[in-house]
Amino acid sequence: MITIYLICANGASTSMLAEKMKAAAAEQGIDAAIAAYPDSSLPSLIDQADVILLGPQIGFKKKKLQDKFSDKKAVIESVNSVDYGMMDGARVLKYSLELVNTTIKRRM
Amino acid sequence: MDLERVVIGIVVNGGEGKSKAMEAIAAAREGRIEEAEALLEQSDECIKKAHNVHGDYLTLESKGRESLLTIMMVHAQDHMMSAITVRDLAEEFVLMYKERRN
Numbered sequence: 001m002i003t004i005y006l007i008c009a010n011g012a013s014t015s016m017l018a019e020k021m022k023a024a025a026a027e028q029g030i031d032a033a034i035a036a037y038p039d040s041s042l043p044s045l046i047d048q049a050d051v052i053l054l055g056p057q058i059g060f061k062k063k064k065l066q067d068k069f070s071d072k073k074a075v076i077e078s079v080n081s082v083d084y085g086m087m088d089g090a091r092v093l094k095y096s097l098e099l100v101n102t103t104i105k106r107r108m
Numbered sequence: 109m110d111l112e113r114v115v116i117g118i119v120v121n122g123g124e125g126k127s128k129a130m131e132a133i134a135a136a137r138e139g140r141i142e143e144a145e146a147l148l149e150q151s152d153e154c155i156k157k158a159h160n161v162h163g164d165y166l167t168l169e170s171k172g173r174e175s176l177l178t179i180m181m182v183h184a185q186d187h188m189m190s191a192i193t194v195r196d197l198a199e200e201f202v203l204m205y206k207e208r209r210n
């Protein structure tokens with residue numbers, strides 16, 4: 001199973017995207033746990049996560065968060081703002097899966 | 109114009125505008141002044157887009173369409189105000205770093 005957390009300033013708009021991603025995962029038969037949280041929850045979530053996706057509104061924190069959690073397995077990236085704007089759950093899900101695959105390859 | 113599109117249009121564009129403004133401050137702090145100024149311009153573009161969505165919605169309301177006051181709309185407004193404030197301050201920060209280097 002893959003665990004994806006969407007993170008933004010207070011987890012409101014990302015929760016809309018999380019719902020769309022859940023629907024896309026169910027449709028494609030992908031076993032994924034997807035949820036949205038505010039960035040303040042990140043320290044308590046990071047250990048369970050495979051992918052952390054940042055909303056465009058906190059994209060500027062990416063570098064800091066990547067450095068802070070560099071010893072964790074989770075990949076931290078920002079969501080493409082066009083996909084976010086279109087609330088394209090399927091594309092963001094695909095992107096998450098690609099992130100996991102490339103990270104695994106990098107570590108092998 | 110559905111509510112979700114309005115909220116997302118404001119949150120995403122406003123949010124990205126704020127993000128660019130914060131990146132501009134970071135760039136200026138590291139002495140990359142030209143990059144900082146370019147980021148401020150990009151920030152303006154994003155905020156302008158958020159403004160347009162916001163404006164379209166306001167126009168509809170002023171023409172008599174009844175609006176739903178939802179917490180999501182308040183949230184969107186919150187994002188936009190924060191983006192504009194940060195953008196305005198970021199310009200001052202960039203100037204400050206620029207002057208300090210001269």
